[in-house]
Amino acid sequence: MKLGIPDAAREYRTVRQVVGPLMLVDGLDGITYGEIAEILLSDGSMRRGRVLEVSGAKALVQVFEGTSGISPSDVKVKFLGKGMELGVSPDMLGRVFDGFGRVKDDGPPIIPERYQNVNGTPMNPFSRDYPNEFIQTGISTIDLLNTLVRGQKLPIFSGSGLPHTRLAAQIARQATVRASGEGFAVVFAAMGITFEESQFFVTDFRRTGAIERTVLFVNLADDPPIERIALPRMALTAAEYLAYEREMNVLVILIDMTNYCEALREISAARREVPGRRGYPGYLYTDLATIYERAGRIKGRKGSITQIPVLTMPEDDKTHPVPDLTGYITEGQIIINRGLHTQGVYPPVDVLPSLSRLKDKGIGAGKTREDHADLMNQLYAAYARGKNAKELAVILGEGALTDVDLAFVAFADAFEDRFVRQGEDEDRPIEESLRIGWELLTLIPRGELKRVRDEYVDKYLPR
């Protein structure tokens, strides 16, 4: 009877079944759930896998690189007696890794300080500190209307062909904690994106020097899909190390979560699990939560993890399980709009359905400026009204609009053109965003400014 983790790794040649990414190994002893296995093929190549279920002498192993070329008769499985780990070290900064944390660039190997289990342990809710420090991203639609705070998880909901990669890169480049002026270390987790997209980030990080404070975990579209399951956990383990042991503010960009979920669905289908909506497994919510909830701050510690997951909504449908479940876990969402993109507006952030749930605690006097909340509500309401009036005009003609409505229409157009639109390298300080906001309010009659206090109108509205 073996108890605990055995000293020696154990090798078996008893693979009985290979189905999709899964392999059934028999005749085992002392294998545990979640253990990592090395799979040695006859051609000398090695793949890795994880135990998904262990029953008696049998174990179900998920092969990360896929099972193509595996024959039950000539494959050898070596169980390592431990879960998946990542060797962590400050030297990870500036380097590129694959989904298993293996060095992927041409640099030297990393000598880890120690190994850390990648599944993490849940943060005690009692130990959490509430995220309330303003992060300036330099993007008006985020800073002023959907404010990001340190320790928040705020996803970008996008669609195919939309410039979410550029927006994510711009945030990574420009984000600073306003109160302290500190920048962010970036952990970049790419799952199933194209070489071009990945190269865009790498080049961009190199160009701006951001690469020095960036750790990249990259799984490209032609890399094994199952590796995508491990990748975000690797990335977050690196992030936790940098945040809580190296006291850094870490920004984690997870792109593209839709690819991650598809990999999860593939495994679930191969296991013949009862599918939930659209074939995704019933535990998709819980699985996503174990990724997203690793964002946060801890009382008494300096570092923090802020997450920007990026996902593409199939057919721009927000009720698709991936954006839907993400929205239930994350603290808001930034929605990219195809219409604005077609109009040539960058960044095409649709401010009306976008939301940052934590914004209220990160803005105002002492954080941004006293008038921030009022101005935000006013811009929002005015833009909503302008858009409504525009819709009405489409049905009934412009003649049906009152003068006041026409003023709101003019406001909505100017808002998209001058407030939403900005350069890809334009890092707008919050003061500048506030200034533009007030300037736009001169387009509507002063009597209509019901959401801002009179004192602020007197103080900030240009005459």
Next chain:
Amino acid sequence: MHMDEREGRIVKVSGPLVVAKGLDGGRMYEVVRVGQYRLFGEIIAIRGDEYSIQVYEETEGLGPGQPVLRTGEPLSVELGPGLLRSIYDGIQRPLDVLARDFGDFIVRGAERPALDRSRKWSFVPAARAGDKVEPGDILGEVQETELISHKIMVPPGRSGVVKEIGPVVGTVDTQVAVIEGPEGPFGVTMLQKWPVRVPRPVRRKLHPKEQLVTGQRIIDMFFPIVKGGTACVPGPFGSGKTVVQHQLAKWADARIVVYVGCGERGNEMTDVLMEFPRLMDPASGKPLMERTVLVANTSNMPVAAREASVFTGITIAEYFRDMGYSVALMADSTSRWAEAMREISGRLEEMPGEEGYPAYLGSRIAAFYERGGYAVCLGGGERTGAVSIIGAVSPPGGDFSEPVVQATLRVVKVFWGLDDKLAFSRHFPAINWLSSYSLYQEAVDESADALTSGKWSENRKRAMAILKREAELEELVRLVGVDALAMEDRLLMQAAKMIREDFLHQNAFDERDTYTSIPKQFAILRVILRFYDEAKEALAKGALLEDILGLAVLEDIARAKLVPEDDLERFDLIERQAVEAVGALAG
């Protein structure tokens, strides 16, 4: 290793589900300790000699051959002084203590008693030696917080004659009384244990009818809930479920609040933990935390403990009900609870019902809500207590036809349907007034009408009729434009807008607007309707609609919700001004 009859061996591990053999005599829902880390688990199915166990902690590293120990006890909670102001995980481990002793992350196998064994309480007897006592009788009291006196009761199933009792200062384990029972004397401490899956008994249930005032205008006036009632708040993400739940936890006039964060965000629990000690109960002026128990099993914590968390919460709620208190339980979100059941059911390879949920989903949900209610408690004195349950539901894609919403609607009496269109237009609380309902309305109307000579229900019905008519008119406007409407209808649109914006819309984050007393709610609506009546009359007499809509008094009505609670005479003034201003237009 020594093998005794209470020890078995793992044969299978699949996520949170472990199958063990050799647990002969093990019972359904018995707690077991699993594997080398002694993880908490619960037997949830028995097939021959195979025992299926749901494990409340991460199972990585468990494998066949590792030991499983029976404890002989069902999953239970500890009940006694020290519950209030606590924050527990789904199986009642004290999270503050775990943070102190084990660090900022929850390590496996961590174990601490739910109630602090070193804290001293002062027990003041209420019974005397020689008293004959039955289950539920109050032996004495402990002032647990400034707000709440904790009653120490004779545990269910025990009775006898009090032999010894007196004032004691001691811990929860200290004996406070000795009772001579039919089978000999037994000691009573301040601590009770109760299995979470078994409802605590009451003498008899009553029909609930007293309003649970929440200070939220659309709820109290339009879709009220009563003490001992059940309600659900379904809505897509971003529609404000959690804010509604937090508002009720803050302002509902229950004596005790149990807040179960079930599979939701960690930061939301932090928000409660940071805010409640600062917020003052409007009735007593004491921090809200003094009456609150938190159960937090966030979405990244183990899924089986999430399944247990609502039972842990409801059992604590029932215990305070037994003392004669009105308790409100918020469960956010019951969908995550249902999903936990689905996950476990899938691992058990049970035949799935709708959308993969187990076939018993409906009966489990019904049984949970049925543990709420208004009742005569066990024990003498006909004391009554109530457990009101408010469950949030998070339907995928905001689709209310999904199984959890539908199963919930079959049992709850109040439906506050959240609408993302309202949320997008920043109308909060985003409770849709056309689709929501409350079956307690008649009961509440009866008592409220008695105080307002029938005006309460009359005003509400009128306001509702205006809102319904507005919805019809809006369809029309979309087709033909607002100019095509009769002046009278355009005035009605204005009245509807005022009801929506000046009454139903309520800002949870504005300290003056976050809570509105019943008299003030009544006054706001009264003023709006009075304005509408006068304006209608003026219009008939030839006043111009533009002039009516341009009146400055409209601004006063819009700001009426910010009138301080101690200045309600102001409403008479606003009403008078409105009547005069409109009257002047009529010439």
